[in-house]
Amino acid sequence: MNRFFAYTICLLTAAYAHAQVNVTGIVVDKEANEPLTGASVIIKGKDGKIKKFSSSKTDGRFSLTIPSVAGCRLEVSMMSFAKQSIPLDLSLIHI
């Protein structure tokens, strides 16, 4: 199955050491182009351990807050769908 996915990440850098990072997004069925409810959304640290988790709501949206995204990955999974894993490292900026 074609695992192509599209995403947009906007990163705003901050000088404050104690700034929280809000990670928000929308989970969408690539074929039907419809939001997906109940997708499992996990932020894993460098050590592979779960730092924060949530699930996508009725409109497909999710929102998580963590102290730092350095070395973290965002994993989104749902039964019958291919799992997606995205690096959240601050050193990567895509526009």
Added chain:
Amino acid sequence: MHLTVPKALLVSTMIMLAHSGSLAGKDAPKAEIKISYNYRHLFLRGSDGVVEISNRYILLANQKESKFYSPQTEYLDSLDSTSEGRAVSRQLMDIGVKRYLETGDRSAVPHNDGDIYVFKSIPEMETAVYDKAGMIEFGHYTEPFAEMEWAIGDSTKNLLGYECIMATTDYHGRHWTVWFTPDIPIHDGPWKLCGLPGLILEANETDGQHSFIADGIEKSDRLMQPVYGKHRYEKMNRIDMLKSLSAYYGNMDGAVRAALENLPDGKRAAISKAPAVQPENTQNIDLIETDYRK
């Protein structure tokens, strides 16, 4: 140069998932997965004292909703919901009682296994429960998912071939330790337990009186039927329901005796045995939720 920065960093993404299999039907609540659980619990059964009871439960789930129920109980409830079914039920009871009188085998008499039905809905973010509330009373209530907050631990173990992570919560008077697997990404589990980023395969409360362990997982497209005989279940406050159930269990012999002394046709059954002595509850055996005692 003074740099004005926002208080929060914003990382915004749109994740598109590639479909890898067939979707569940839109019209009927069809499951995608079926998990069988063994619910083991300690129970103070009148004059018998502390007994260990084992019930078989099934969790049917898809990405939006789930149903946790005892298939044996549901079979008997389904029979009672039609006149033809009630005739079959009476026949089964006659055969079972006859066998019991001949062989002493109590299991031959048709009986409910576990009594609880639990329906969870992600779109509504709530759990609906249907359960016993007394000897012949039944009740139902709903509660929001938010009442359960989890702390994920570091320990891991393998269950049924799945790597599981430990998590704990304090929920309605008991401290629960569970093992969930992110490899099965449904936020569900046995009974009312849910809200972790993976299926809960094992759950134990600290006093060792109630535990759930999964012993089988398979794909399934079974329909998640609603409860049979919904009219039997009175809308109740959860705490009142627990108090009522606890009072009944605390005096089961007395409740049966009272029923036999007040039969619907006005007769009184002859009771030759003296009232049983209720043993002391030295182990503090209690219901799966104990916050009704506050």
